[in-house]
Amino acid sequence: MAFIAYAYVGYPAFLGLCARVTRRMRQAGHTPQSLGDLPGVSVIIAARDEARRLPARIDNLLQSDYPSDRLQIIVASDGSTDNTVDALSAYRDRIELVLLPAAGKANALNAAVLRATNPILVFADARQRFAPDAIRRLVAHFADPLIGAVSGELVLDCEGKSVADEAEQSSTIAEGVGAYWRYEKWLRRREADVSSTVGVTGAIYAMRRYLWQCLPTDTLVDDVLGPMRLVLRGYRVTFEPLARAFDVTAGNASQELRRKTRTLAGNFQLLVDEPRVLVPGMNPVWLQFVSHKIARLLVPYALIALLSSNAALAISPESGVFYRLAFGAQLMFYALAVYGAALDHRARVTPITTREVNREAA
Numbered sequence: 001m002a003f004i005a006y007a008y009v010g011y012p013a014f015l016g017l018c019a020r021v022t023r024r025m026r027q028a029g030h031t032p033q034s035l036g037d038l039p040g041v042s043v044i045i046a047a048r049d050e051a052r053r054l055p056a057r058i059d060n061l062l063q064s065d066y067p068s069d070r071l072q073i074i075v076a077s078d079g080s081t082d083n084t085v086d087a088l089s090a091y092r093d094r095i096e097l098v099l100l101p102a103a104g105k106a107n108a109l110n111a112a113v114l115r116a117t118n119p120i121l122v123f124a125d126a127r128q129r130f131a132p133d134a135i136r137r138l139v140a141h142f143a144d145p146l147i148g149a150v151s152g153e154l155v156l157d158c159e160g161k162s163v164a165d166e167a168e169q170s171s172t173i174a175e176g177v178g179a180y181w182r183y184e185k186w187l188r189r190r191e192a193d194v195s196s197t198v199g200v201t202g203a204i205y206a207m208r209r210y211l212w213q214c215l216p217t218d219t220l221v222d223d224v225l226g227p228m229r230l231v232l233r234g235y236r237v238t239f240e241p242l243a244r245a246f247d248v249t250a251g252n253a254s255q256e257l258r259r260k261t262r263t264l265a266g267n268f269q270l271l272v273d274e275p276r277v278l279v280p281g282m283n284p285v286w287l288q289f290v291s292h293k294i295a296r297l298l299v300p301y302a303l304i305a306l307l308s309s310n311a312a313l314a315i316s317p318e319s320g321v322f323y324r325l326a327f328g329a330q331l332m333f334y335a336l337a338v339y340g341a342a343l344d345h346r347a348r349v350t351p352i353t354t355r356e357v358n359r360e361a362a
Contacts, residue, residue: 003302007295012187015288019190039142040070040118041135042209046108048078050126051087057126058091066135074115076100076108106219113212121207123223128154128203128245137243138206148211148235149227151188151197152204152243156181177249177256185241187292192239196231196285198292199224204245211235216273221266224293225273231285232276253344267293306330 043061047054054075061073073095077084079102088097098111113121120139124130134152141150156178188197202223213229215222227237270293271278278294280286307330313319314327 001306003295004299004306007291007299011291011295012183012190015187015190015194015291019193022194037143038067038070038136038139039120040072041066041120041122041139041206042072042074042116042118043122043124043135044074044076044109044112044116045124045126046076046078046105046112047080047084047126048102048105048108049080049082049084051080051082051084053126054084054087055090057124057129058088058095060129061124062094063132064130064135065132066139070118071135072096072116072118074098074112076112078102078105078108104217104219106215106222107217109222110214110217113209113214116209119209121209121212123202123205123207124245125203128247130204131244131246134204134243134245135206137240138204141238141240142206142208144236146234146236147238148230148233149200149205149207149237150243151192151200151227151237151239152206152245153185153239153241154181154201154203155244155246157246157248188239189241191285191288191292192237195288196237197227197239198285198288200227200237200239201245203247204243218269219266219273220262220269224266225270228270228274228277228289232274232283234284252347253341264297267297 045054045057050057058073058075061071062068064071073091075084075088075095076098078100080099085097085099088095096115098108098115100108100111109123120142122135122138138150138152141147191197199221200223202221205223205227207226207230211230211233213226215225219225230237276282277286277289283289307327310323310327310330313323316323
């Protein structure tokens, strides 16, 4: 119980206290006063079969307030079988399209970085949209030579924002995902205040090009492995909450489960690829990494141990009322989870036309 409480309550409380004590006064988050301060930026998008989204994504980047003559846009097509080439033909004078066989996102990122010509890399996905000043706010932090990477903030539609062409989509899990994402971003802000964030937001982050290290082709979480390599080399990874990208929430629990499964599997993979992250003397953010990443990998096993040990205590004739109440509370917790899953399933199988009729009637 103490371990679970530490992972989700104790660590954030400790982190908040440390952030208050060690918060650094920095000016890197302010927009430079003159255009001469702005370095060239290479925006990289790795995409597979995203022809439907890419034109709007390119338009969004071209509408950025960053000087167009210092903005290189690279789209790495990872074995796309749709009409990606035709969809981007109108932008051939503004982008570089790298056509690759299907080998995974990490391979596409590596290939795109090789084509980059500017000192700052900005990584983006095909689905999200950037605020007009997002790139400028990311780049501003690199005035500090110790900053190796900067994460922006991903704002979900369930937080009050939406992506224009997808705002009509609905989600059966929006409230839960929104609450968890706000909690996660709160942690990242405080970690950045103390030293470095543990990972970045893959949909919007920037890195110095000369610090890029080629990713293994099977990498699942490039937005954790890349930044952690920088931290291990002595650089800081910070967070800029005003550099915003906008996205929609996963439509249902099944979609969110696939995303979370990939993320958790990637965290286990990271321990194999970079075992140094587990060594206190080699990892400058060892406490943050263990508390933020490793503890969450272990919480499910702690929950199993808690339930099984509590069950044994609850059925013992010598046990007190406390253990029975605690066991009952756990059963209620899991029953609510099952009920929530059933509601999500029902929402997914209900025909859209029926939901629309009900909405109109209301």
